[in-house]
Amino acid sequence: MKQVTCAKCIACGAETDATPDVGLCPKCGGVMDIRYDYAYIRRSINRQILENRKVFSMWRYREFLPVPASVSFPKLRVGWSPLYRADTLAARLGVRTLYIKDDGLNPTASLKDRASAMAVAKATEAQAGIIACSSTGNAASSLAGNAAAAGFETYIFVPGRAPKSKVAQLLMFGAHVISVQGTYEETFELSRAAIARYGWYNRNAAINPYLIEGKKTVAFEIAEQLGWEMPDYIAISVGDGCTIAGLWKGLTDLYQAGLVDRLPKLLSVQAAGCCPINRSFESGEPMEPMAEDTIADSIAVGVPRNPDKALRAIRESQGAAVDVSDGDMLEAMRLLGAYSGVFAEPAGAAGTAGVKKALETGVVPHAATVVSVVTGNGLKDADNARKAAGEPISIPPDMDLLVKALGHIAVPTKPSA
Amino acid sequence: MKQVTCAKCIACGAETDATPDVGLCPKCGGVMDIRYDYAYIRRSINRQILENRKVFSMWRYREFLPVPASVSFPKLRVGWSPLYRADTLAARLGVRTLYIKDDGLNPTASLKDRASAMAVAKATEAQAGIIACSSTGNAASSLAGNAAAAGFETYIFVPGRAPKSKVAQLLMFGAHVISVQGTYEETFELSRAAIARYGWYNRNAAINPYLIEGKKTVAFEIAEQLGWEMPDYIAISVGDGCTIAGLWKGLTDLYQAGLVDRLPKLLSVQAAGCCPINRSFESGEPMEPMAEDTIADSIAVGVPRNPDKALRAIRESQGAAVDVSDGDMLEAMRLLGAYSGVFAEPAGAAGTAGVKKALETGVVPHAATVVSVVTGNGLKDADNARKAAGEPISIPPDMDLLVKALGHIAVPTKPSA
Numbered sequence: 001m002k003q004v005t006c007a008k009c010i011a012c013g014a015e016t017d018a019t020p021d022v023g024l025c026p027k028c029g030g031v032m033d034i035r036y037d038y039a040y041i042r043r044s045i046n047r048q049i050l051e052n053r054k055v056f057s058m059w060r061y062r063e064f065l066p067v068p069a070s071v072s073f074p075k076l077r078v079g080w081s082p083l084y085r086a087d088t089l090a091a092r093l094g095v096r097t098l099y100i101k102d103d104g105l106n107p108t109a110s111l112k113d114r115a116s117a118m119a120v121a122k123a124t125e126a127q128a129g130i131i132a133c134s135s136t137g138n139a140a141s142s143l144a145g146n147a148a149a150a151g152f153e154t155y156i157f158v159p160g161r162a163p164k165s166k167v168a169q170l171l172m173f174g175a176h177v178i179s180v181q182g183t184y185e186e187t188f189e190l191s192r193a194a195i196a197r198y199g200w201y202n203r204n205a206a207i208n209p210y211l212i213e214g215k216k217t218v219a220f221e222i223a224e225q226l227g228w229e230m231p232d233y234i235a236i237s238v239g240d241g242c243t244i245a246g247l248w249k250g251l252t253d254l255y256q257a258g259l260v261d262r263l264p265k266l267l268s269v270q271a272a273g274c275c276p277i278n279r280s281f282e283s284g285e286p287m288e289p290m291a292e293d294t295i296a297d298s299i300a301v302g303v304p305r306n307p308d309k310a311l312r313a314i315r316e317s318q319g320a321a322v323d324v325s326d327g328d329m330l331e332a333m334r335l336l337g338a339y340s341g342v343f344a345e346p347a348g349a350a351g352t353a354g355v356k357k358a359l360e361t362g363v364v365p366h367a368a369t370v371v372s373v374v375t376g377n378g379l380k381d382a383d384n385a386r387k388a389a390g391e392p393i394s395i396p397p398d399m400d401l402l403v404k405a406l407g408h409i410a411v412p413t414k415p416s417a
Numbered sequence: 418m419k420q421v422t423c424a425k426c427i428a429c430g431a432e433t434d435a436t437p438d439v440g441l442c443p444k445c446g447g448v449m450d451i452r453y454d455y456a457y458i459r460r461s462i463n464r465q466i467l468e469n470r471k472v473f474s475m476w477r478y479r480e481f482l483p484v485p486a487s488v489s490f491p492k493l494r495v496g497w498s499p500l501y502r503a504d505t506l507a508a509r510l511g512v513r514t515l516y517i518k519d520d521g522l523n524p525t526a527s528l529k530d531r532a533s534a535m536a537v538a539k540a541t542e543a544q545a546g547i548i549a550c551s552s553t554g555n556a557a558s559s560l561a562g563n564a565a566a567a568g569f570e571t572y573i574f575v576p577g578r579a580p581k582s583k584v585a586q587l588l589m590f591g592a593h594v595i596s597v598q599g600t601y602e603e604t605f606e607l608s609r610a611a612i613a614r615y616g617w618y619n620r621n622a623a624i625n626p627y628l629i630e631g632k633k634t635v636a637f638e639i640a641e642q643l644g645w646e647m648p649d650y651i652a653i654s655v656g657d658g659c660t661i662a663g664l665w666k667g668l669t670d671l672y673q674a675g676l677v678d679r680l681p682k683l684l685s686v687q688a689a690g691c692c693p694i695n696r697s698f699e700s701g702e703p704m705e706p707m708a709e710d711t712i713a714d715s716i717a718v719g720v721p722r723n724p725d726k727a728l729r730a731i732r733e734s735q736g737a738a739v740d741v742s743d744g745d746m747l748e749a750m751r752l753l754g755a756y757s758g759v760f761a762e763p764a765g766a767a768g769t770a771g772v773k774k775a776l777e778t779g780v781v782p783h784a785a786t787v788v789s790v791v792t793g794n795g796l797k798d799a800d801n802a803r804k805a806a807g808e809p810i811s812i813p814p815d816m817d818l819l820v821k822a823l824g825h826i827a828v829p830t831k832p833s834a
Contacts, residue, residue, distance in 0.1 A: 084566070145760065148757070164803060171803075171809065172806045182813065189814065194823075338589070339591075341565040379796035380796060385582065392575070395598065396597070397599040
């Protein structure tokens, strides 16, 4: 693995070998970051090589990933999600150019598949038998699915509030599921204690530095799908901070390897009812925990475990923080569905809600080119989709009743040819 | 469109021009079939050309599709779903080689996206403004999503029993939804009358012959993903008959164009509680309607509208009919999830349930190579997923209680390294 040099603490700068089971800093307990030899990567890869490559998944970018050649890639097809140019939606929002990156089309329907696929690769390298994590839902089901395909057992800790369909999904993947009657914070702490006790491979994103290395692949795809022309802004929903940190890691990887020549600004979009990272970014004060008061369960993280990497990503990119209400997210779900054909869960639509708000407040200029990442599929949360969607017209099978019902909405009367 | 010659009635043989609004046979009311000039196609395409093509969607196979070059392809990325080799699941089922084609990874999470994308292409060609259909759910949401992305309005008729998450999905796409308090048959008839009255573009698969032309792309992908080596069997769930008919059309297209040199046998898998096509196949008698008594709502079609093409497909392929119970499908959902990492809705798992049963009854030999098509994602039907999945372990956030709870299941005691 010549591309990787070491793991380095982002707090105290201590360096360790990049073994597959790297956790928090052995010296200060800080979060570790996997470091690369970009001179080596620059010699290994260029745009031409990538464009001729026939692997269409996150593993397309193997030169940037911390997986030795001896480890076979996990089986589920994660990544290479579509990037849609959304002109109609752009016009509705009042922005010149808008792209939607639909990461809800991953195997278990969220961006978290990128991290879980990486966890499976590293657990394979570590010769682990069992992988564990805590999650608000998407990390859980993605771990369960990716691990099942690769033959690993999983122990997964979810907070009691996780939507039923998300829990069902991971039970279907054969995971051992522990539903914790408490907050995400309490769920996380219980999983940490259990992982330490039982020696499971740790897929908690804020502890295992490799997971961000999986998430960063979304940046590679955006860049390549845009022909290596960086947008002005990338908007993404933020929960524990690992996803936006991964996005930024990928972008800076590309810059350091000479594949792109400028970097976009990041929009960190949090739920107004749970926005501790955005508050800290705006106030400049250390992060304070918040309640988890939002329908967007996937980003309802009152005590983010990785604020430092996230805050650094927003700052380094000269980005901005945008808080959106539950109503903003439900509206963004309707806009995404009706004008771009993409069905997002509330947290998945948060990025787009943030773009709308940032345009309204002048944070993003109307002439900008913006990418909004949809991080999870709306099918994961049917209850909130129904809240946003309203009800169908319900009638008995009778043409006269139908005509009467349709009378209330505009109906063309052009006869059939 | 030199590849298309005409539309031909499968009942009386009458031929018409292949205009974009072809419906049932103007002479006898039979189902029409789009016909091709295979000599022309043979000159236009070969394996080499395909393998070098960079389009990874159903439109990769444009030489086989009835869309003129002047029509731009719809925007959502439909098709090129993954084909997984599932060795662990194969071993559990007792078959030498098993592949899972996960068509639940389409944009609206079912194979029906292939038909809806084709409907959008043909509606574009027809310069229609509104598209309509009736559906048990998946055709509806796929039409709603694909049409929304392309800027069409939609009127969609669903039976009252359609799962809530499916209805929410299509409402989110901005569709006008009519929930009909009746059977699928009654829903279909009401949609037919409304389409005639209002002149909407008709996306009902049993009437519009182009939809099968979209569905057939699943066959092209299976063939190419297997390196043009046909499997012995392809198992697929059957509702109104259009999907298996489309699969067979694609397979025979490939054969006639010289891209494959043999054809697989088809396994037509229906729910035991609603299997009119399989009954007719086995008895040799004309099809009789049945009740719609199954949890697999996507294939609960008591009066299939396209039995002729489906029956012909099973017969011509020297295939077999397999009926599976609701319990068989729930078990197949668990097997697919736990041993291949694929989450299917009940109808989506029916194919795999059918493979299991066909192996047990000797219909399929253990030495066979089998492809099972998963036609829809399990997230579409969380209620049934929960039925199959069971419940998580629910505990307060307390380590002692966790250890006690895990005492009931095997837990390794190897300490952390």
